[in-house]
Structures are given as C-alpha cells and as structure tokens.
Amino acid sequence: MHKIKTVGIVGTGVIGSGWAARCLAHGLDVIATDPNPGAEERLRVKVGNAWPALQTLGLMPNANPNRLRFTTDLEEVCQTSHFIQENVPEQEDLKRNLHREMDALTPPEVMIASSSSGLLPTRIQADCRYPVRVVIGHPFNPVYLLPLVEVVGGEKTLKSSIEKAISFYRGIGMYPLHVRNEIEGYISDRLQEALWREALHLVNDGIATTAEIDDAVVYGPGLRWAIMGTCLTFHLAGGDDGIRHMLEQFGPALKLPWTKLEAPELTDSLIERMVTGTQQQAAGQSVTELERLRDD
Numbered sequence: 001m002h003k004i005k006t007v008g009i010v011g012t013g014v015i016g017s018g019w020a021a022r023c024l025a026h027g028l029d030v031i032a033t034d035p036n037p038g039a040e041e042r043l044r045v046k047v048g049n050a051w052p053a054l055q056t057l058g059l060m061p062n063a064n065p066n067r068l069r070f071t072t073d074l075e076e077v078c079q080t081s082h083f084i085q086e087n088v089p090e091q092e093d094l095k096r097n098l099h100r101e102m103d104a105l106t107p108p109e110v111m112i113a114s115s116s117s118g119l120l121p122t123r124i125q126a127d128c129r130y131p132v133r134v135v136i137g138h139p140f141n142p143v144y145l146l147p148l149v150e151v152v153g154g155e156k157t158l159k160s161s162i163e164k165a166i167s168f169y170r171g172i173g174m175y176p177l178h179v180r181n182e183i184e185g186y187i188s189d190r191l192q193e194a195l196w197r198e199a200l201h202l203v204n205d206g207i208a209t210t211a212e213i214d215d216a217v218v219y220g221p222g223l224r225w226a227i228m229g230t231c232l233t234f235h236l237a238g239g240d241d242g243i244r245h246m247l248e249q250f251g252p253a254l255k256l257p258w259t260k261l262e263a264p265e266l267t268d269s270l271i272e273r274m275v276t277g278t279q280q281q282a283a284g285q286s287v288t289e290l291e292r293l294r295d296d
C-alpha cells in the first residue's frame, strides 16, 4: 500500500464532512466528491465549523482546511486517493453498486472502506473485482471528535486489509475496534438502538417527553458511560462483590417486562411527538449552533 497522503471521501454529508475534517486536521490531503448541487460549499462550511474544536485539540503539522479538493468526477477520486472512505446514504443497493464502480476505477492496492452503520460487508463487496480490500469503518458523529471506529471485514476481506484499515485509523487519532464477527448493526449501534427503541416507546406511550428521556441519560448514566461501559459500570454497582452480586440482585428484574424489545410503529403521531419534543429542547437553536455547543 502507498503511504497514505491523500484520502478520498465519497459522499460529503454529515459523516463524509466529518471524515474530511479529521483527515485535514491530521495533515492529510483530502479529495471529495458528491453529486448533490451545492455539496462543495456545504462541505467547506462544515469543515470550517469543525475547525475551532480541532484547533483546540491540536492540529498536526501542515494541517490546513485548504488541502481539501472537491471534484464531481468519481474517477479522479479513485485514481488520486491512497485510502477511500465511502459515506453515501445507508441503502444496500446504492452502496453495492457504488462499490462495484469504485472498485473498477481504483488501483487494487488502495483500501476502500464504507462508513455503513450496520450493513453487511459481504454484501457490499459482492460485486467487486478486488473485494479483499473492502472493509467497513463505522465511525460516530462527530467523526472529527469521537475516536471510535468499528472495523468489520466481509467473507472476502483479507486479514491484512483489516490490519491496514486499523493502522490508518490509528494514525488519524482513532480507536479502531475490530468487530470479529460480521453481524448487522455491529456492536455499538445494537446497543444504541436498544436505548433508542425504548425511548420511542416511552414517548409513544405518553410516559415521558423527549426532554425528560434525555435528562434521564445526561445527568446520570451518560456521565458514567463516558468513563466506563455497561459491564464495568454494573460491576461497580454490585459493591465489593461486584458483578456477581449485581446479577443476583438485579438479575430477576430482567424477567419483568421493563423493556419491549420490538420497535414501535413509526406512526405520523409518534414522529410528530419526537420532532416537536426535540425542537422544544433545541429552544430555537439551529443544528449548527447545537453542534458548536456540543463540540465546546
């Protein structure tokens, strides 16, 4: 593999722009493409919005937002990049066709990663000539601040490709977690979805508002989760005897119908309640203003 100097970003929405900002802050060149009219301007604005937080964290030598190039030509991205990160909408057919196209245009030694949140890499790589270099590199929003990236290989992915992806992500300050078994939703989104599902039920059943649900995370478990995950947190909840005592004490509650497991129907009325609730929480602040608050 070439030394990675130029990273190709295919799809420059929330996640693609986040990758671009992270790579630029690490002193790399970025070449990006997105067919959406106005995509270049939106990408440059998003990178600009991310830059103050990245400056606070410390930029790598030669880091410069001007090292971002935009093109409407996918082939140029594929021919110029030393590592490609795809970030188009989460639709299997779209990704699968695009990966076939990128694979045909990209030299075989160049890694191609997908930011998919839960699709199976075996299916995304299915129509590629060189599927061995295709991996999932699933990041978390905002990609320029959060270190976690789940790395998942498909049936045809080489172990050495997983290692190359892990090494690249480490080099841009990330914490790569190798998901050793290929499953839909990988690890972290399965956990996130379980929580999200219950939040939707609590709103749907009129038990709590979106603000109350968020308070129930932000002032308590969320602060613990920033330091320890569920397992180690519950080890401490068991006192001196740890998780064994915790399981004895709270294990029986697992049989109570506390959680619903099945997702609720996303009816118009539930969607309306989620939207109205979160807009009230936003209290007139735009998404850009809230992003700045979060980054600070």
Ligand SMILES: NC(=O)c1ccc[n+]([C@@H]2O[C@H](COP(=O)([O-])OP(=O)(O)OC[C@H]3O[C@@H](n4cnc5c(N)ncnc54)[C@H](O)[C@@H]3O)[C@@H](O)[C@H]2O)c1
Residues within 6 Å of the ligand: 010, 011, 012, 013, 014, 015, 016, 033, 034, 035, 036, 039, 086, 087, 088, 089, 090, 091, 098, 115, 116, 117, 118, 138, 139, 140, 141
């Ligand atoms: N939003 C998140 O929190 C999040 C987190 C982790 C992973 N992801 C994953 O990242 C991927 C992108 O999600 P997003 O939230 O950035 O979506 P988004 O809608 O913000 O951006 C998608 C972009 O892809 C562009 N696009 C569509 N077809 C394209 C094509 N053929 N070539 C190039 N660009 C194309 C669109 O114009 C759009 O700008 C998805 O796979 C998603 O599951 C999202």
